[in-house]
Amino acid sequence: MVVDGGWGWMITLSAFVHSFLVDGICFTFGTFLEHFLKYFGGSNGKTQLLSSMISGTYLSMGLVSGALTDRFGCRRLAIVGLIVASVGLFLSTFSPNLDVMILLYGIVSGAGFGLVYTPSVVIVGHYFNKRRALATGIAVCGSGIGGFVFAPLSVLLIETYAWKGALWILSAIVLNGVIFAAFYRPLPSPPNTSAFASSTDTEIDLRDNSRCKQLVFAFKQTFNLTLLKSPTFALYSFSGFLVCTGFYIPFNFLPVFASDLNLSAREGAILISVMGIFNTVSRVLVGLLTDQSWANCILINSTMLFIGGIATCFVPICTTYAILIAYAALFGTTVGTFVALKSIILVELKGDKWLSKTLGLVNFMISISVFIGSPVAGALSDLTESYDAAFYFAGGTIGLAGLMCFPLRYIARWEHDRSPQDDETKEPRLTSMRTVHM
Known part of the structure; x- marks a missing residue:
C-alpha cells in the first residue's frame, strides 16, 4: 500500500529533520576544529580523524543498516540510532584524550547517524509512488539546510558555553529527533516480500525468513x-x-x-x-x-x-x-x-x-x-x-x-x-x- 500523501508528508518532514540533524552535525565539524586542536594538543592529521570517522562511519553503515531496517523496522532503528548518536556526542566531552574522543565522537556517533539515515530514506519510498522523487528530494534537502543552520549555531554555542557545553546542547537537539522518528508508522507489507529480494531477479527463496542470510x-x-x-x-x-x-x-x-x-x-x-x-x-x-x-x-x-x-x-x-x-x-x-x-x-x-x-x-x-x-x-x-x-x-x-x-x-x-x-x-x-x- 502506497499513500502518496496524507501521513506521508509527516514522514517526509521527519526524514527532512533527520537529514538536517545528521549532516548538520557532520558538515560543521570545522567550527570545532580549532578548539579540539587546542584542548587535546593533537596534530591536524590526527584531529581530522574526528571528522573522517563520524562521516565515514555513518556512510559505511549503509552496508548493514538496510538489513537492520528490514529486521527491526524504520521506527525502531531510527530511534536507536538517534539515542546512540546523542549519547556518543555527550560522552565525547568527557574524553581524557584524543583517542577516546575519536571513538566516542567519531565512531559511536557516526554509527548512530548511520542507523538513522537509511530508514529515513527508505520509509519515504514506502509512502510514495507517483510523488516519490518530490518527497525524497524534500527529505534530503535537510542536508544542506543543516549545514546552513548548525554552523552559526555551533559558533554561538561555543562562544556562550565553550565547546563542551556546545556539544551537550547539540546532543540534546539530536536526541529530540526521536520525536520525529516516532512518526515513522510502518505500512503493511505485501506477503512474501523482502527488502533484498523480488520474485523476478533473485534466486533466494523469499519464504526463507533467516535474517542472517538476508x-x-x-x-x-x-x-x-x-x-x-x-x-x-x-x-x-x-x-x-x-x-x-x-x-x-x-x-x-x-x-x-x-x-x-x-x-x-x-x-x-x-x-x-x-x-x-x-x-x-x-x-x-x-x-x-x-x-x-x-x-x-x-x-x-x-x-x-x-x-x-x-x-x-x-x-x-x-x-x-x-x-x-x-x-x-x-x-x-x-x-x-x-x-x-x-x-x-x-x-x-x-x-x-x-x-x-x-x-x-x-x-x-x-x-x-x-x-x-x-x-x-x-x-x-x-x-x-x-x-x-x-x-x-x-x-x-x-x-x-x-x-x-x-x-x-x-x-x-x-x-x-x-x-x-x-x-x-x-x-x-x-x-x-x-x-x-x-
Missing part, C-alpha cells in the same frame, strides 16, 4: 566487484572516490583558514552556511535542469567538478571575505551537483536495471575515501605548517575527478558497442541492499 545477501550485493570489470563503471567509481576524498576538506578547513586571515569565528561559520544553502539549492536546480531533453548530465557534472576543484586550489590566495563567500557558494554548488547527478549518471551509463548494484558499490567506495581525505589533508598541513596544502590536495582530487568524467559518454558508447548485452539484456543476479545517498 544480511549475507546484502553484503554479497555490495561487494559484487565484478562490476569493476566495466571500464565505464570503474572510471566513474574512481572519479567518485576522488571527489569524496576532497569533499569534506573545505567544510573542515575553511573556518580555521578564515581565522588565520583575522576573520571572526562567526564569519567563518557563515562560509559553511553559504556552502550548505548552495548545496541545497543546486540539488533542486540541477534536478530540474537535467529533466530537460537537451541537458547533458555528464558534461554538467564534469564541468562543475573541474571548476570547483580549480577554485579550491586558489583558496590560499583568497585574502578577502567577499572572495571566500563567492568560493563557498561555488563549492556548495559543486558538491550539490555531484550528489544530485550521481544516480542519474549511473542510469545513463549502465541502465536502470543496474542502478541498485552500481549505486551500492559506488557509495561503499565513497565511504572509504571519506575516511582518508581529511586526515591526509591534516597531515599535509602539519608537514607544511600551513592550511594551503589541504586546499591544494582537495582541489587536485576534485579537479582530477572532473577531468576523468569528460570522456565517460564515449567510453560507455564504446563499451556498449563491444558487448551490448551487458547493458541491455543481462540482468544482475543480485538485487540491491538499501543504499543511502550522500
